[in-house]
Amino acid sequence: MSTLTDIRPTSRADALAETLLQPILAGDWRPHDRLPSEHALAAQYEVSRAVVREAIARLKTDGYVETRQGKGAFVAAAPGATAFRLDNGEAGDTHLLELRALIEADCAALAAERHTILDLERLCAASDAMRDAVAKGGLGLEEDIRFHDVLAQAAHNPALRRFAAFIGRHAREAMQLARLSRLKEQNRLAEIEGEHQAIIFAVSTRDPQAARLAVQYHIASGLRRHGLS
Amino acid sequence: MSTLTDIRPTSRADALAETLLQPILAGDWRPHDRLPSEHALAAQYEVSRAVVREAIARLKTDGYVETRQGKGAFVAAAPGATAFRLDNGEAGDTHLLELRALIEADCAALAAERHTILDLERLCAASDAMRDAVAKGGLGLEEDIRFHDVLAQAAHNPALRRFAAFIGRHAREAMQLARLSRLKEQNRLAEIEGEHQAIIFAVSTRDPQAARLAVQYHIASGLRRHGLS
């Protein structure tokens, strides 16, 4: 009945986890509903109990199901509430890049309001480090990441900073599809430097709106540089 | 050597996953490093291979390790990049509530630029539904969630909408600690209705800045109503 034994996209456990997730996402299995027992699932999908356990373990870590020894497995009260996951197909999505731009702009706006002297010094240092890296012939990718993290740090909101790092990493992966290295040939790395300076200036003048606009321009320019706009 | 067999915080697999996560987070195990084999880990921590497999499966779904059949398990290139997870202790954090306010404001700003007639109709319908629910003596919690989701939908960015739902759920959990039901006694549910109307108006006039401010005021008022500001 099942095709799990025939096609194997990844592993049996992954496939089964995906299969079991559907009724939960679709709402066919409501919160607090009991899932079939591991034994029943193993029989139904023609896999061993170990595979079922691994699939359920994955759904557990994602917060979709909860298990209690002796009682069974249940759909969690708030399915999917523990982790925010980006689909693989979503990488490279323009919506993802836009979300990153919004978050970074929020970081800049908050940074404009709350930054300390130390934050400004760190921002300048990060910008200088990137300029040096570019001057030495590198791409300055690590330094660019560092600059944006320092900006997020200046917003003084750890949750925001963590999410900015998370979304930024995915957005960068998406952009790498567009051949980062060719930026070097076109000598456009200097543009980035100038945009970073504009962000620092907007933040230093404690102008949230200007900081937001500076970041939005910076991200949009990045997309244009990568031919993604 | 190990205490896993003595104390059991949750399950052996959970405990082992936590144990194995530490060297990764601390940087002792660098990306692309190979983990000890399942057999070696089972011997080292005095558990069965099934427990080791389940622990590693959990680290896999969180994106900390990758496994390849015949080669072994390796620290992922970008540990923790696949899922954004909120610690339990973070619920109720003011930083989390602020992050939610930023995201909702972004939703409103985008909605102001991109909303369609249908979006406006849905917004009004959601607002009406909440007013009806309150009129009938309810709290209108479900309807309130619906209103904010419709607003996020009007931004026409699925990734943003998903994250808004994710962060909103956590923020609501945090606020429930502050006894939502006492809002009813103080007859403050009408305030929410008015603030929703203000958001709808700002969106309908296609004024991103006004929409952003309207949401920020709405969230801040919500915090004040719950005594969290």
Added chain:
DNA sequence: TGCTCATCAGCTGCCTGACAAGTTAGCCGG
């Protein structure tokens, strides 16, 4: 010497069967 290729040890993926521990429902005796 240098190259090719078969063999093999080790690893993960998966399976089977079993026991331990917790829960629940029903039966039985009072």
Added chain:
DNA sequence: CCGGCTAACTTGTCAGGCAGCTGATGAGCA
């Protein structure tokens, strides 16, 4: 009718084994 006990579930854990894949080793050949 009620309370306690048992039996039949459930998940958690264990042991052992086979299959498929990988990398290295070493024999054989040019």
